[in-house]
Amino acid sequence: MRSVLKLDRGPGWFILEVVYLIQKILVSDQTPVSLNWISHSFESRRVLSEFSFSFGGDKVIAILGKSGSGKSTLLQIVNGMIKPDQGEVLLFGEPINYSHVRALRLQMGYVVQQVGLFPHMDVESNICLLGRITNRPKEFIRKRLFQLLDTVQLPRTWLKKYPHELSGGEQQRVGLCRAMFLDPPILLMDEPFASLDYETKHSIYKHIVAMQHTQPRTIILVTHDWEEAVTLADQFIWLEEAKIKESGDHHHLKELKTQLFSKL
């Protein structure tokens, strides 16, 4: 619940606020992300066609598909980087206001494949960036920084290192910390582990699973790796030719995977 009662404005206001709140609870849809009838094309190539889905429930939802199947486009539509040709994006029940999209993005952590750490900032500055631009108090920033480092098991002595001094896996863990800094209710991950080796991947999976256990949130994970999806996801969507080919829960995903890959 993000609305706050303003008690200092007098009883009239208080009653109105309560009525407004009740109304909101009854009427509004609190699903973090709802995509309704989204269609989008790049030039003449259609990448999404009448796509509808709701992401929420503090679940990990994997979006599977070949490259070029519109997976990344979907993420960018969710965080307002791309305004779809048709359809509606609702965040916590409200349509995206594209002129104030920045505040929305701060509610969505974002992790990409090439990590996207800023090469001129050290580990500490990269992780704390969002805390600093949103003017969080210093003590808060410090506390949150150490908390996150512990979660992903990065030593505190690395704070002054620059990204190029870290391995791919270490960089991705820093990237994860940066995305999680403001404790966003939604986390968007675009092929985050694609370039990592098997062992590194799995050590990071561990952190994500642990995080979902202690502080669950809605994670949209774009990947082409079925094994990764099976390891992490509670739900899945399989995109092919701009449409949902298949979707379902973890169980369904597992079955589908066995089915698909035993044939090979």
Next chain:
Amino acid sequence: MRLIPTLVFLFLLQAIAIAQEKNTIRVGAKHFNEGYILSEIIALLLEDGGFVVERKFNLGGTAVSFQALLNNAIDIYPEYTGTIASEILQQEQELSLEEIRVKLNTYNLEISEPYGFNNTYAMLIDSALSQKYGIRNISDLEKYPDLRLGLSYEFLKRKDGWENLAQFYKLSQNPVALEHGLAYQAIVEHKIDVTDAYSTDGEIVRYRLVLLDDDRNFFPEYHAVSFYKSTLPTEAITLLSKLASSISEGEMQRMNGLALYKKLNHRDIALRFLVEKGLIQNKDQAIPTDTRAILEKAWVHVQLTLLALLAAILVAIPLGVLIYNRPYISKGVLYVAGVLQTIPSIALLALMIPLVGIGMIPALIALFLYALLPILRNTVVGLATVDPMLKKVATAIGLGYWDRLRLVEFPLALPMVLTGIRTAAVINVGTATLAAFIGAGGLGEFIVTGLALNNVSLILKGAIPAALLAILTELFFEGVEWLSVSRHLRQKTY
């Protein structure tokens, strides 16, 4: 990084201080030995009378000096009546002193009484020949049609040159053309008998040549006078009036000879003259030492360079930020800046004169224009070549336009921007030496004077410190880069 605002502040103070020195008289000089000596005479006389004098020598020729006087860049300089009439007032015929004074009234300019000598074209003859044939006047040449005349190219072409002279005096010799510098050599070696010269040339005394009297007054008169603004303080005018009829042609020839052959500096020559004539009592005037003079000029040089650079940074970086993601506009702007860059510096400086006169301002504008392109281009290129993935990530994680620019794009473009600033600074240190041509001062003054007088040691006095300054500039910016850019992001320097 707090150094930079401090420097700026100091510059501004200095600029204000210069503007407020009201009691200062700025003396200009024309670009040759006689010009420098006469200007020193004026300067020393004024200093002796208690004025503070700023020497703005190296103004170049008549046009620049006159513009300087008109535009209030100098208060006074020595000029010749014939030059004022023909070149400045653009008159066809000779003017009397009174006529010149009346015409100058409209410009609020005045001239003093003549110093005495007349520096005009003259005919010279070997002294032995002069004695042998009794040739004293130009008219005497008529009787000796076989004399070998060697005349300068300029004299052969001029209206007050050979053709009219020959007609006027009915001379029938057939002159050969030769370079003026070689004429003295030729006459000494008896290759020629008669040549043309300026009547105050130092060579006349040295080679014992005889100046023929212009007995029918063919040559226009070029009397040296003080040429000054009407606003010059009355006490200064009174002081300078002591110079009226005080320098004879022989004396001027001797002083020019001292500069030419004894390599005495102009100030010493002027001082010696004034003391001999009893115009100055005080013999022990503090003459600034070489080191001090170099330091002073280097300081002006640094000011010119840095002020222009600072202005260029303040314009080019915001402009670059505005246009870098608008490809058509940035192409256009870079093109214009590039065209500015291709104008030869000396031409750009000359173009500034009719627009803003002479002195520091036009030099600053020219240097500013030169510094603009490297900084602008590197800002645009630096910002445009930031990894697009990083820009996308910055936007995606919630950075707004300013935060993205301030925290991501600009810091990543910074090494490139700094390289641009550094290039601009080094270009400016070099180009600023040329600024001396339009009276902006700086180390170029030594070079320009040295070139005018063919004095290599004077040229080096300017060139070596200028080169050192360029190296220091490089080192300074290397330091700035070292402080502000982490090592793995630094540009390679070659």
